Amino acid sequence: MERHPRPVSAAAPSAGSFPAQKLAGYGVAAVAAVLVLYPVFYLLQAAFDTGDPVARPPTEYGVDNFAAVFNYPQILLNTLTVSFAATVMALVIGFVMAWILARTNVPGRRVFEQLMVVPYYLTPLLGALAWSMLGQPESGFINQVWRALGGSEHIIDINTAYGIAWVMALFEGSVAFVMIAAVMKSMDPSLEEASQVMGASRLRTMLRVTLPLVIPGILGAAIFVFAEMLGSFAVALVLGLPSRYYVITTAIYQFVQQYPPRIQLAAAMGVSLFAVMFVMLFLYRRVVTSGSYVTITGKAFRPRVVDVGRLRYLLFAVCVLYLLAAVVLPLATLLFASVQKIAVAFPSADNFTLHNFSAAMSMNAARSALGNSLILGFATATIGVPLMGLLAWLIYRSRLPGAGLIEYVVMFPQAVPRLVFAFGMMWAWVVFPIPIYGTMWLLLIAYLTVFLPLGVRTISGVMLQIDKSLEECAQMCGASWTFRTRTVTIPLLWPGLIAAWLLLFIASIRELGASILLMGAHSKVITPAIVESYFGTASELTATLALIQTLVIGAAMIVLVAFTRRVGAHPID
Amino acid sequence: MPPMVASSKPHIEVENLEVNFGAVPAVRGVSFTVAPGQQLTLLGPSGCGKTTTLRAIAGLEKPVGGEIRIDGAPVYSSARQINIPAEKRGLSMVFQSYAIWPHMTVFENVAYGLRVRRTPSAEIAEKVDHALGMVQMRAFAGRRASQLSGGQQQRVALARAFVFSPSVLLFDEPLSNLDAKLRGDMRLELRELQHRLGITSVYVTHDLEEALAMSDRIVVMRDGLVEQIGTPDDIYGLPRSAFVADFVGSANLIRGRHRADLSKDGLIALETAGGQLIYGTAYGRPVGAELTVSVRTVHLQICPQPPPGTPNVWPVRVEKTVFQGDFSQLHVAWGDQHLVVRCAAMEPVPAGSEVYMTVEPRRVVLLAPEAAASA
Numbered sequence: 001m002e003r004h005p006r007p008v009s010a011a012a013p014s015a016g017s018f019p020a021q022k023l024a025g026y027g028v029a030a031v032a033a034v035l036v037l038y039p040v041f042y043l044l045q046a047a048f049d050t051g052d053p054v055a056r057p058p059t060e061y062g063v064d065n066f067a068a069v070f071n072y073p074q075i076l077l078n079t080l081t082v083s084f085a086a087t088v089m090a091l092v093i094g095f096v097m098a099w100i101l102a103r104t105n106v107p108g109r110r111v112f113e114q115l116m117v118v119p120y121y122l123t124p125l126l127g128a129l130a131w132s133m134l135g136q137p138e139s140g141f142i143n144q145v146w147r148a149l150g151g152s153e154h155i156i157d158i159n160t161a162y163g164i165a166w167v168m169a170l171f172e173g174s175v176a177f178v179m180i181a182a183v184m185k186s187m188d189p190s191l192e193e194a195s196q197v198m199g200a201s202r203l204r205t206m207l208r209v210t211l212p213l214v215i216p217g218i219l220g221a222a223i224f225v226f227a228e229m230l231g232s233f234a235v236a237l238v239l240g241l242p243s244r245y246y247v248i249t250t251a252i253y254q255f256v257q258q259y260p261p262r263i264q265l266a267a268a269m270g271v272s273l274f275a276v277m278f279v280m281l282f283l284y285r286r287v288v289t290s291g292s293y294v295t296i297t298g299k300a301f302r303p304r305v306v307d308v309g310r311l312r313y314l315l316f317a318v319c320v321l322y323l324l325a326a327v328v329l330p331l332a333t334l335l336f337a338s339v340q341k342i343a344v345a346f347p348s349a350d351n352f353t354l355h356n357f358s359a360a361m362s363m364n365a366a367r368s369a370l371g372n373s374l375i376l377g378f379a380t381a382t383i384g385v386p387l388m389g390l391l392a393w394l395i396y397r398s399r400l401p402g403a404g405l406i407e408y409v410v411m412f413p414q415a416v417p418r419l420v421f422a423f424g425m426m427w428a429w430v431v432f433p434i435p436i437y438g439t440m441w442l443l444l445i446a447y448l449t450v451f452l453p454l455g456v457r458t459i460s461g462v463m464l465q466i467d468k469s470l471e472e473c474a475q476m477c478g479a480s481w482t483f484r485t486r487t488v489t490i491p492l493l494w495p496g497l498i499a500a501w502l503l504l505f506i507a508s509i510r511e512l513g514a515s516i517l518l519m520g521a522h523s524k525v526i527t528p529a530i531v532e533s534y535f536g537t538a539s540e541l542t543a544t545l546a547l548i549q550t551l552v553i554g555a556a557m558i559v560l561v562a563f564t565r566r567v568g569a570h571p572i573d
Numbered sequence: 574m575p576p577m578v579a580s581s582k583p584h585i586e587v588e589n590l591e592v593n594f595g596a597v598p599a600v601r602g603v604s605f606t607v608a609p610g611q612q613l614t615l616l617g618p619s620g621c622g623k624t625t626t627l628r629a630i631a632g633l634e635k636p637v638g639g640e641i642r643i644d645g646a647p648v649y650s651s652a653r654q655i656n657i658p659a660e661k662r663g664l665s666m667v668f669q670s671y672a673i674w675p676h677m678t679v680f681e682n683v684a685y686g687l688r689v690r691r692t693p694s695a696e697i698a699e700k701v702d703h704a705l706g707m708v709q710m711r712a713f714a715g716r717r718a719s720q721l722s723g724g725q726q727q728r729v730a731l732a733r734a735f736v737f738s739p740s741v742l743l744f745d746e747p748l749s750n751l752d753a754k755l756r757g758d759m760r761l762e763l764r765e766l767q768h769r770l771g772i773t774s775v776y777v778t779h780d781l782e783e784a785l786a787m788s789d790r791i792v793v794m795r796d797g798l799v800e801q802i803g804t805p806d807d808i809y810g811l812p813r814s815a816f817v818a819d820f821v822g823s824a825n826l827i828r829g830r831h832r833a834d835l836s837k838d839g840l841i842a843l844e845t846a847g848g849q850l851i852y853g854t855a856y857g858r859p860v861g862a863e864l865t866v867s868v869r870t871v872h873l874q875i876c877p878q879p880p881p882g883t884p885n886v887w888p889v890r891v892e893k894t895v896f897q898g899d900f901s902q903l904h905v906a907w908g909d910q911h912l913v914v915r916c917a918a919m920e921p922v923p924a925g926s927e928v929y930m931t932v933e934p935r936r937v938v939l940l941a942p943e944a945a946a947s948a
Binding site for chain 2: 467469470472473474475476477478479480481483484487488491492
């Protein structure tokens with residue numbers, strides 16, 4: 001054995017002798033920066049443009065557009081009313097469900113806990129469509145039943161602030177649940193046991209120990225949910241537009257779509273909304289990182305389960321009721337409407353038909369929209385995974401200078417409602433020298449941009465679980481960056497990459513806020529097509545389209561859940 | 574094989590190495606050399622910079638100052654702006670977590686470094702087989718990492734590290750995740766293997782016994798600085814500073830005035846504030862007016878009668894006895910000071926006994942003056 005063999009290859013002793021690594025790292029960083037910052041720049045430009053709205057670039061700058069936002073106090077009030085009501089309801093749902101499923105011995109806890117993520121994947125749009133069919137004052141099924149039972153007028157009206165808030169809360173409730181349940185599970189049960197051992201009663205323990213410990217977490221969830229509500233679009237669009245009830249997102253959409261469009265005002269509204277959400281998410285991070293005692297360790301405990309006796313059957317009913325309202329009832333309603341000629345609560349036998357399904361599939365618009373969505377889903381996921389995988393590696397593993405800054409840029413779309421982001425993109429890519437506006441290319445770019453945080457977080461979640469020394473060891477064995485990435489990093493990351501692919505695919509297929517502004521006449525996609533169908537054609541056909549979309553997403557979901565269960569990852573990031 | 578044979582040139586040279594973690598300095602100017610075939614151990618408490626130093630040699634941390642040379646050629650030099658990436662330094666490393674790739678078999682794990690070097694497959698099969706034989710893991714070649722115990726993973730990591738004949742092997746606390754019994758066995762095996770391969774190695778540990786048993790030379794580190802460099806005997810027997818005396822084993826530190834007038838037979842005499850007189854050895858270290866000496870707890874002896882022929886005999890009272898299995902720890906009152914004595918006493922010495930304590934003057938070690946105060 002030779003005693004001191006030469007190093008693997010006689011490299012020129014220079015500081016920068018790993019170009020592949022740097023090239024790939026800074027390459028994707030540049031792509032991400034362009035994707036995110038280019039539209040943001042144009043969004044800001046439009047918001048501060050007080051000159052001739054048709055002239056580009058702007059002739060004058062000022063803050064008049066922001067002052068003009070306050071000419072619409074009703075819209076701001078509506079936004080606050082809906083967001084506040086929805087946040088309160090979502091927190092109640094989230095807290096009650098989290099407490100029941102994390103701390104009591106309700107029957108079927110495991111199954112319920114699995115089912116709690118379903119509303120999140122069903123999408124608020126689907127809920128809004130279904131609840132619109134259920135709760136419209138005239139034709140809503142519930143009100144039809146009410147009148148059949150002898151009532152007069154209507155018992156519920158979904159086209160109101162509280163109707164909108166209710167549907168939003170049903171779906172955001174599962175997000176609140178995930179956050180609050182995480183807080184409850186991260187609390188060391190011995191903290192409560194210590195209080196009881198010292199002689200405190202159950203009530204005193206709850207007031208003096210349990211509540212103070214979980215309150216920062218709940219406050220964090222409240223801020224996060226409120227920010228989400230401020231930026232939510234689909235429910236307010238479907239349920240608010242018929243009664244001309246506008247919130248800020250639907251108003252932005254209206255101002256962009258109307259003729260003549262009021263681009264500058266819409267931009268100022270978008271920037272204001274984004275600024276408020278940014279502050280809220282900043283607060284959220286502060287609360288979660290500094291205010292909470294229980295999330296510091298990040299360790300999961302098995303929470304102490306309270307035996308609630310007979311009450312458990314009542315709590316069981318509460319869980320069933322929630323899942324009925326958020327999942328079963330909406331799906332059943334859409335199915336019920338989709339098999340009727342004219343959707344009514346009490347159809348006669350000859351009203352039933354399967355014609356809607358063949359009609360939906362033979363309708364050129366719907367078929368091409370579904371086809372486009374599938375193509376975009378595949379393309380977004382397939383391009384997104386390597387792009388976001390490299391970004392995750394760059395941010396969390398490469399230790400190249402500037403990685404922290406890249407993280408901020410990549411996570412930026414998180415704080416901006418997709419509608420507002422898409423607005424910036426529309427404005428940016430219209431003036432782009434290559435004509436991609438109105439094509440599928442623009443939608444692809446938009447999806448890759450708005451889903452950057454989703455993809456990067458999913459992949460980095462798995463990446464951070466991989467012991468760093470596994471890669472370092474390959475390096476010590478003499479493997480170059482490309483070799484060790486191919487033989488060690490990617491094979492270890494494979495489950496995370498597949499999960500990210502499926503999540504990106506699902507997210508693309510159900511995307512509304514960005515697509516509705518950016519799709520062109522020849523690049524229609526399924527979710528906005530469903531909304532168009534809802535406002536333009538019969539609700540039976542809309543229900544059918546929504547069901548078909550749900551089937552596609554459901555199939556992808558089943559693959560995802562089966563896959564993540566096998567590799568032990570969690571589908572919700 | 575005597576590893577300390579005089580060799581012309583050091584194999585690894587570390588010179589004024591400085592590494593920062595963000596703005597925090599982790600290594601603050603460390604220098605040492607390793608001779609070819611030698612095993613050098615970096616020893617110190619957690620946070621002392623030993624692992625960072627090792628990773629800087631490996632090329633996994635980028636230093637901010639100093640120079641690292643391997644075979645005389647710089648792999649890192651701040652002055653000459655050289656920083657050769659880890660994969661091109663021709664070193665190899667065994668990680669604390671073993672870092673066995675879970676998606677490969679044992680064979681593929683070990684073969685990795687050879688595949689990187691585009692070794693012909695017949696040669697790979699032969700070398701992997703040989704390496705697995707050396708760590709007694711031949712029977713496990715087809716297994717996956719998840720099917721191995723900690724000790725087995727350790728052996729695979731070792732085979733993987735030396736199979737491609739690297740010029741230097743680096744060990745980052747490789748035994749710290751094993752249970753105590755296995756650690757003792759692996760310690761001997763590692764030492765044996767290192768001798769057989771004759772490979773230069775740098776070993777990081779916080780475990781004193783491990784360092785003493787396995788090393789040709791030890792670098793004791795503290796707060797990013799070198800505290801003392803020497804053979805295991807030197808480090809244990811002649812600690813230079815209070816920190817080394819205390820960290821490497823357990824020792825009593827005694828401070829006092831130099832009584833040059835009472836010195837005799839080449840010994841130094843020290844008088845404590847309480848008036849106790851103790852004779853010690855300077856070992857060539859400068860003798861000032863105020864002295865600190867270190868006496869290992871195992872070198873103090875308790876006897877019922879004063880032994881003849883030694884200047885260091887005192888009547889003492891045993892205040893407390895703690896039985897600790899292999900030895901008993903006695904707390905004795907010595908003048909106005911309390912000393913700790915460890916003895917393998919067969920018969921227990923009850924608390925309150927009046928006995929005699931003695932220590933050979935060569936076991937009373939003068940600490941270097943500038944290092945003595947820093948404890």
